[in-house]
Amino acid sequence: MRGRARGPTVAADALIEIRDVTKTYGAGETAVHALRGVSLRVDAGEYVAVMGSSGSGKSTLMNILGCLDVPSRGEYRLDGTDVARLTEDQQALVRGRKIGFIFQSFNLIPRTSALANVELPLTYAHLRRSDRRKRARRALELVGLADRADHRPNQLSGGQQQRVAIARALATGPRILLADEPTGNLDAHSTDEVLGMFDQLNAEGRTVVVITHETEVARRARRLIRVSDGRIVADEVTG
Amino acid sequence: MSPRDLFGAALRGLGANKLRSLLTVLGVAIGVGAVIVLVAVGNGSGKAVQDRLEAMGTNLLIVSTTGGGGGFARGQAGPSAQQYSLTMSDASALTDNRLAPDVAAVAPVMTSSGTATNGDTSYTINQVIGTTPEYMPATNTPLGTGRSFTQQDVDTSQRVVLLGQTAATELFGRPTSAVGQTIKLGAVDFAVLGVLASKDSTGFSDPNATAIVPISTLRATQAGYGALNQIVVQAADKDKVDTAQAEVTQLLAARHQVPATQTSPYRITNSAQILQTSQDTAATFTALLATVAAISLIVGGIGVTNIMLVTVTERTREIGIRKALGARRRAILGQFLIEATLLSLLGGAVGVAAALIVSRFQLAGVQPVLVPSSIALAFGVSAAVGLFFGSMPAHRAAGLRPIDALRHE
Known part of the structure; x- marks a missing residue:
């Protein structure tokens, strides 16, 4: 585990680096300023929780970090690449290779088996069929759902669905796990399971960024960033 | 993917x-x-x-008069209708190889209708065709059973008849049993020489409900000695239909002294055109x-x-x-x-x-x-x-x- 080198110079191991990012929806009097100039740096191997109330801009931040949305102004370097310069398809490629998404509502493809869901990002990464199958099975084993490979999302419990989603996020071996309220739809037991998984993944060296409004979730992280009204109001090491 | x-x-x-x-x-x-x-x-x-139409024969021309000349001649219809009517000598002139070299065969046609009887059975024949033996090959009308009549039968006005399929069936039950029998057409006895092969309809009339007799016999017994209804002309070749048509038009115009300024009083239907x-x-x-x-x-x-x-x-x-x-x-x-x-x-x-x-x-x-x-x-x-x-x-x-x-x- 590398320590977090903080300072004005960009270190070689900076995974996420955003500078003065603003995001404005609409224009004129009705314009909504979701982010009002955010700068943030996350190094490889960190476990970061982003906390904030509803409307604080934390989801917008997460969308920008995940290359799902582009900033109105400011710079975003992901693993050394300036995201703003990428074409739509290149951004898709970055999402597929470097980022594993975990959503509050699981977002599994309906009527599609757990295995096929986990295979999907590998398919878009142009892996061979046999490789895909192997890696997807391994990812399912990792989350303890190897025996549910052929089940469809509607045949799985919420906790199981979220574990399939984690397997899917891990399948491509991404550099960052980006989780948006991952336990928002889960009961206490499943929440424990999922958070335990995050702990373990981080212990193995994976960078994890969790967006949440639950203190219980945020406590697990080792760095806590508080967002309010489109600005970062606190950034502290907690563990 | x-x-x-x-x-x-x-x-x-x-x-x-x-x-x-x-x-x-x-x-x-x-x-x-x-x-x-x-x-x-x-x-x-x-x-x-x-x-x-192909069953009808593709190198066929059917000549008929339109009554008088075109348009203005109508007022004086009496004499001009006479002047332009088709005659037997028109038909024989068309067979002349020098005047109409592209005409292969000519058959004059007169039609009439009448009731045919075989004992107690009677049948109304809508179309009794009087013609010459050339009519059958020219119009692609083959015989089913029996034999056709000959030129000699025409010359001597023999009372012989060829019956269409429907007519023969109606009168004798089976077409084949008609051959050799005698029927009455009007008040005159006719010997049935043969029965025509069945034919598809080309228009409104049933071609199987006909009877064909020598033209001389028809004129003597039924229709009198008026003008011909049609002259059926067979061109020498499929490609010569147009030249044959021109020859026929010219020849008829010359024979009946049709003024050059007048539209032809003859209508020539060309089967290729119809097709x-x-x-x-x-x-x-x-x-x-x-x-x-x-x-x-x-x-x-x-x-x-x-x-x-x-x-x-x-x-x-x-x-x-x-x-x-x-x-x-x-x-x-x-x-x-x-x-x-x-x-x-x-x-x-x-x-x-x-x-x-x-x-x-x-x-x-x-x-x-x-x-x-x-x-x-x-x-x-x-x-x-x-x-x-x-x-x-x-x-x-x-x-x-x-x-x-x-x-x-």
């Missing part, structure tokens, strides 16, 4: 809403089926007319049917667009997920295009199958004759319809921004 993966995703998409997919397929199937069947019907009716006209009519008819069918194919295509738009809207979230997982524009585009094309190709296949079955039956009295190119065209168009009508929804899907698609409820 390999073709196999795209295909699998598309199939799963279609399977998600089977009834909807089925109805869309049905729309395309009806369009494709309609194109094939209606073109086949148009083609079939064209072929039927053509067959009938051409009816083929043109059939082609127009086919084009009309094909247009109607093409419209239904377009409607089917719009059905594809409609359903794909619904599908894209319904699955916006799925599109967002796929994009978040690294799907590029092309992968999304491909998935929905394949889905649309599969719908319409399936419709095309069902339509072709249905058309093949339906066209085995007579439709509106016409036996459809399949046009292979129309099958290929309709099937090809159905694939194109999928691509064309599916591309708008597919582009809409592919163009969605991942964040908007993911937020979609």
